C-alpha cells in the first residue's frame with residue numbers, strides 16, 4: 001500500500017471559466033511542484049483535453065485519471081473519472097450528443113481551447129460547455145458508472161450547481177461513489193443537515209481554475225495503485241484501503 | 252414599457268445603471284439552460300440565481316434586464332459583468348411569483 005495525494009477536480013483551458021494558463025502541461029508541472037501524485041482533468045461537459053493530459057503526465061511521470069464535470073439537466077455538477085483517455089472521450093461523446101447547440105461567446109464566458117501535451121492549440125470547442133446537457137442526473141451517473149467511471153457529486157455544499165442546491169435533498173438511489181465538499185464545506189454540518197447522505201464518503205479536491213489553486217484541497221488515498229477500482233475500494237474502506245480528505249490554506 | 256419605467260413601477264432596487272431599453276417580454280426561470288433555450292432579446296428575466304453566469308447568459312440572449320427576487324443580493328462579479336454588458340440588474344424583496352404577477356399586470360405579456 002502507498003499513500004497517494006490526489007487532486008481529481010481540475011479545470012483546463014477547455015473550460016470557459018478556466019484560466020488560459022491552465023494547459024495540461026502547466027497543470028502537471030504545478031501538481032508535481034505541490035506534491036500531488038495523481039491528477040485528473042474535469043472540464044465542463046468535455047474530455048477533449050484528456051489526450052493532452054495523458055501526454056503531459058506521462059512525460060512528467062505523474063499518474064492521471066481522465067474525467068468530465070458533467071452538468072445534468074437539473075444543473076447538478078457531477079465528477080466522472082475514468083482510467084483512460086479513450087473511456088473519457090467515449091463518455092464525452094455521449095455527453096456531447098445531449099449538449100444543446102448554443103455557441104460560446106468567449107467575451108462573455110471565456111475561451112474553450114483544445115490543446116496538445118505541449119501547449120499547442122489544436123482548436124476551439126464551439127458549443128457552450130457550461131450549459132446543462134439534456135440528460136437527467138440519474139442517467140448521467142448511471143451511464144458513467146456503466147462505462148467504468150468513479151462518480152462523485154461535485155461541491156455538494158455550494159449554493160449553485162450542486163445536488164443539494166438544485167434538488168434540495170439527497171436522492172437515496174443515485175449510483176455514486178461519494179460527494180465532494182468545497183473549501184467552504186464542513187462535513188459534520190453537512191451530515192447533520194442531510195442524514196440521507198448515509199454512509200456516502202466525502203472527498204475534497206481543489207476545483208482549480210488557476211494554477212495556484214491546485215492541490216490546496218486534496219484527498220489522500222491509501223491504495224495499492226492509482227485507478228478507479230482502487231480509489232473506489234478506498235472510499236468504501238475495503239481491503240485495508242482508505243481515503244482521507246484534506247483542506248489546506250489557499251496559497 | 253422601458254426598463255426604467257418597469258423598475259419604478261415595481262419599486263425595484265437597481266444594482267447597475269438603469270437603461271431605457273424597451274421591454275418586449277419576460278421569462279421566469281432558475282435554470283440557466285432554460286434561459287439559453289427560451290430567452291429572447293429585450294426580455295426581462297426573473298430569477299433567484301445570483302452568480303456571474305446570470306449576467307453572461309443575459310447578455311448572450313440580449314436580455315434587457317434581470318430581476319433577482321426574494322431579497323437575494325447579486326455576487327460582485329455578476330454586477331461588474333452586467334455593467335460591462337449594459338444589462339440592468341434589479342433586486343426585489345418580493346418572491347418570484349409576486350414580481351411576475353405584477354409585471355404581467357403592467358402589460359408585459
Ligand SMILES: [Zn+2]
Pocket residue numbers: 009011042069154207
Ligand atoms: Zn469544477
